[in-house]
Amino acid sequence: MxxxxxxxxxxxxxxxxxxxxxxxxxxxxxxxxxxxxxxxxxxxxxxxxxxxxxxxxxxxxxxxxxxxxxxxxxxxxxxxxxxxxxxxxxxxxxxxxxxxxxxxxxxxxxxxxxxxxxxxxxxxxxxxxxxxxxxxxxxxxxxxxxxxxxxxxxxxxxxxxxxxxxxxxxxxxxxxxxxxxxxxxxxxxxxxxxxxxEQGPVLEESGTTIGAVTGVQGISWTEFQFSGISNHAGTTPMRLRHDAGYVAAAVAVEARAIATRLGGHQVATVGVTELSPNLVNVIANQARVTVDLRNTSDSELVLAEARMADFVANTAASEGVELQQRTLARFSPVEFDPQIVGLIEAAAGRYGCSCQRLPSGAGHDAQM
Structure with missing residues (x-):
């Protein structure tokens, strides 16, 4: 200038x-x-x-x-x-x-x-x-x-x-x-x-005006499809079931458990759950779920992915349900230039704005 x-x-x-x-x-x-x-x-x-x-x-x-x-x-x-x-x-x-x-x-x-x-x-x-x-x-x-x-x-x-x-x-x-x-x-x-x-509640919760973003979390999206056998909800004993809906529900619970056990910045979300035939008195023979895993550490994200994959495979096998899966998206974490992060902090300070360093949990063009 x-x-x-x-x-x-x-x-x-x-x-x-x-x-x-x-x-x-x-x-x-x-x-x-x-x-x-x-x-x-x-x-x-x-x-x-x-x-x-x-x-x-x-x-x-x-x-x-x-x-x-x-x-x-x-x-x-x-x-x-x-x-x-x-x-x-x-x-x-x-x-x-x-x-x-x-x-x-x-x-x-x-x-x-x-x-x-x-x-x-x-x-x-x-x-x-x-x-x-x-x-x-x-x-x-x-x-x-x-x-x-x-x-x-x-x-x-x-x-x-x-x-x-x-x-x-x-x-x-x-x-x-x-x-x-x-x-x-x-x-x-x-x-x-x-x-x-901000696409989340962190700054609002802390009463902070400006977030100086240090990087973007790694993102892993996986789709799981389960194929079981439809049967009557009342006449089929639990030991004889091949329930795709049960496996889908177990995946949702385990995704939360994995994130809780790993702690830190690990988050997990099951955003899509679809069951078929989707009737109140019929065991589901088809289910589709998506799992969204995110972490600022790539090694921790890889660990979460491995734990999720093992759980899904073992649960599907024990229920006698066929499993298919595919990766929908995979981005490694990105760290932003510390000098620019510092400039943002300094500018916030000059204008009397409170500022907090934090990672972005959402994906942005900047991470590319």
Whole structure:
């Protein structure tokens, strides 16, 4: 930055202007009663993209769209080179909130707007961007755009991904006009910052204003399917049952027990439970459950995965139930740059905000 920027202590973002942009974008895909639905690459996502892209251009940013539809606007600095990038995503789940992802993108635009108003030229370029399909609600996996950007997911695999409605990522990018020609690995930021709302109760419980995120927990998603035998609930003795529903219920209980025994940052969730034929007086012959395991330590996460796998296999075998399983997602823990974490703490202190270091339990583009 120039000397003026280095010594500026009174530079303030316009919170009203930021909130106005958030509310305006929140009208795109707005749901009755509050919230938004902007599933990735739908018409609503396209309209949201058009709005944000327009704001980027109004602020004088040089915009670019890459081959997976990631959008970046760049403000030139005094020197050429890699930009400092601020960003997140603007797609949502089916019942999303106004701030999830959106805050990180629009806060970046507000930072640019504030710099423009103050006439400050930063030493490095500043980029603001949003990544395609962070949520993964329509197309799996989540964090798709950032994964392709960072090279952990091949572009061709992402483009060929078929969504819940039978459409492919590539065809939908073409349809909404966001199949760009910029290579996905063309932009390598000097640093990346993602402002996000807390997606949990930790800061609220402690009365802390700012969380300086030290990293993102490792994530392991596994689907288990059990096949047993349907029989009458009243006439089948317990010793003769092959109950898929029982095994599914046991998995849910054991997932909680594993997390409790390991302690620390280990968490476990059974988010999906489906039984068939799903009748009150019939033993279930089919069951499907998903297990979500997370930990800041990869070795502890591996241990939780092993304990879960052993329990599932042994319980299914003892009940005489057939087992099938598949991995839905697996991300190792990521540690963030300590210098940037320290800068966040220092900035919070300068503005009189309480601050706490903590890991993020939710996945974000920043972990890519």
């Amino acid at each position: 120039n000397d003026q920027a280095l010594q500026s202590t009174d530079l303030q973002a316009d919170i009203g202007r930021l909130l106005e942009r958030i509310q305006t974008l929140g009208q795109v895909g707005a749901l009755e009663g509050g919230g938004v639905c902007r599933l990735a690459l739908t018409d609503q996502d396209r309209d949201g993209r058009n709005l944000v892209l327009g704001w980027m251009r109004e602020l004088g940013l040089a915009t670019r769209v890459d081959q997976i539809g990631n959008v970046v606007g760049i403000r030139q600095g005094a020197e050429d080179g890699a930009p400092v990038m601020i960003g997140s995503h603007i797609d949502s789940v089916a019942t999303g909130g106004l701030y999830d992802g959106t805050l990180g993108v629009l806060a970046g635009l507000e930072a640019v707007h504030t710099l423009n108003d103050a006439g400050i030229t930063t030493r490095c370029p500043v980029a603001v961007g949003f990544f395609t399909n962070e949520e993964g609600a329509r197309f799996a996996p989540d964090m798709m755009g950032s994964a392709v950007h960072q090279g952990s997911l091949p572009l061709v695999d992402a483009l060929e991904t078929v969504g819940t409605d039978g459409q492919s990522v590539g065809s939908e990018l073409d349809r909404i006009g966001y199949s760009g020609d910029v290579p996905v690995n063309d932009l390598v930021p000097r640093a990346y910052l993602e402002l996000h709302i």
